[in-house]
Amino acid sequence: MGAKLKLPSSTLFIWLIISTCALTIFYSKLVPSSSPPLVPCNLFAGKWVIDPNRPRPIYDETCPFHRNAWNCLRNQRDNMEVINSWKWVPEDCELNEIDPLEFMGVMRDKRIGFVGDSLNENFLVSLLCILRVADTGAKKWKRKGAWRGAYFPKFNVTVAYHRAVLLAKYQWSEGDEVKGVHRVDVDIPAKDWEDIGGFYDILIFNTGHWWGYDKFPKESPLAFYQGGKPIVPAPDMLEGLQIVVKNMAAYIQKEFPKTLKFWRLQSPRHFHGGDWNQNGSCLFDKPLEDSELDLWFDPSYNGVNKEARVINELIIKALQGTDIEVLDLTHLSEFRADAHPAIWLGKKDAVAVWGEDCMHWCLPGVPDTWVDILWQHVHYRLGQPVPENKHVV
Template sequence: MATKMPSKLLTWLIISTCALTFFYSQLLSYSKAPSSPQPVPCNLFAGKWVIGPNRRRPIYDESCPFHRNAWNCLRNQRDNMELINSWRWVPEDCELNEIDPVEFMGVMRNKRIGFVGDSLNENFLVSLLCILRVADAGAKKWKRKGAWRGAYFPKFNVTVAYHRAVLLARFDEWLPKQSDRDEVKIVHRVDVDIPAKEWGDIGGFYDILIFNTGHWWGYDKFPKESPLAFYEGGKPIVPPPDILDGLQIVLKNMAAYIQREFPTTLKLWRLQSPRHFHGGDWNQNGSCLFDKPLKNSEDIYMVVISEQIDLWFDPSNNGVNKEARVINQLIVKALQDTDIELLDLTRLSEFRADAHPAIWLGKKDAVAVWGQDCMHWCLPGVPDTWVNILWQHVRFRLGVTAS
């Protein structure tokens, strides 16, 4: 008996060691940094705008209760709205189907969708809310958890909301010391490693999140008289970064925060929505009174099309609309090695100089005070195409087959 026990014990130890080694290796594999998700098999972002003989009516109209007045171009009687909504985005190698609100809500039943960022994400949200209301006319306005606005759809128990956080990171105004007031009136403190309070406590609440930032990162918003001052760990960053370097630091920190706090959430980041100011910036009499996309995308001279778009948006041309591509480069870099997926809606939107509210803002003297709106989009309009792309992307991620 004395000679058999060590043999059995040795066998047991070997088996136990192998099992522990296997489970430990599996644990290590799960603890690694998340790899980038497999790309959606169809590239929805490369294609062209076409206009066909069968013009579809928009899925919603000016009566949608979730409209924002300045973007309600039907109610504001913007010229050419029928033409604006006759253009259809056609990807190069696949088909982009129009969203079916009932199908969408059926798949999203008992789920929550959140948008976090600036007013261009709000523009996106309003389009989605008006589309989804077609499936549930009993939708109610919803504003909780720090949300700026949103809606609850009781028929499907679905919540869709927007959290306004223009820089994503926390920022506050404060007055400098008395001795410095002659030089600087107001300073905006940005804590690069702390999310804005408007979305800082939504961890675990949303099943899908769509982020953006960019349009507030400019000297028109924060001139030298009221600059941004960047803090990390509660202390000033030395030497002080300029505004774009500060953005890069914020993007890096916010990406890390999102990875840490939303491990099971489907996380998307919408790249920049391009502006279309012609002849000057928004405060320099810039205009966007166009009646068609920058170039008819059916034109066979695609090189000419590319050159025209680049004249507007290539940073090397130093035009007033260069910000989109500049900031996109920083975003793409910051999101490397994360599982945050890009919604690259920039290129397809660059063509649509014709689809902004422009002078039709629904408020007397608005243009005289603020200039033309060549940044946000008419609704119905281009953001409805964004919604179609979002749905096709989400459907793939959730494993829902096309109907």
């Protein structure tokens, strides 16, 4: 009988490793990944860089979805060309500017909803004006309890905003010891969005800008209820905010299990020299320096713009354990003291009545960068290829 060929044990071991790796690669080509790839870098850390050759904004003052006070081109705000020459550059990756046609192709037959306060509406208007470039036949849309929105017939895409400033249900009740209270049912969503389950494919939530004593002074405070009964001991305002966010996050998890969900953190204010009702101003002609940010926004300095970081910390804790993705747009927006409507509000007596607007943003402007970041995150969450860096002109 012929002798059998025997391989050394070390050689046999190497061949087993090679064959195992080959089979793993082979079957990985056949079986798709069970989850989309994660965004491979932090788009929220970076710096603003002036780019004088940057293409003009993707939309202008003629967009029909503008809100008058934010339409800084029509209101002839100073330095709009410079404001839109700044580009956000992440530290270790590239932020791709949105291509409206590509976005609409991916979103075809889908619906996108924004739920929250006017800073989410600011976000929405930017997105609507950008997407209209891909479908000029877009029509105003206001159904399903939406405050405002648009329908894009060319792609069968709906984008809408549901105004719910506290997210939870609240209503005014007369009081005895005080003028009255705003009753907040922390476990019941506001009626503006309680019936939208199953309608939207993507939802972007926010709250926080109404959680202050300027909106709810001590003579007419918030009173928190759960299960129809007052919460005892009574939470203060920020404790109530955290309870509301935790309850609303649980509701969102339950009612929108298949929806792609985002939560946008605070949009920082830039009032200088006093709050909005104390002659605060934001007449700046360039972004803040990195070294200035803590002086403006760190709570330890007790400045008028400190609430963004305080509220963010509470919201992040309340969202832990959910599949709601956080869009931390705060830091990149903190730099842009130069990009608010300020005194250019479109109405002659607006500043005398309301003060300068150092909270909302000019459009086109900073919210367009928010849209670019949202777009890139949506791409990854849907398992789409990385979008190319295009800019429609």
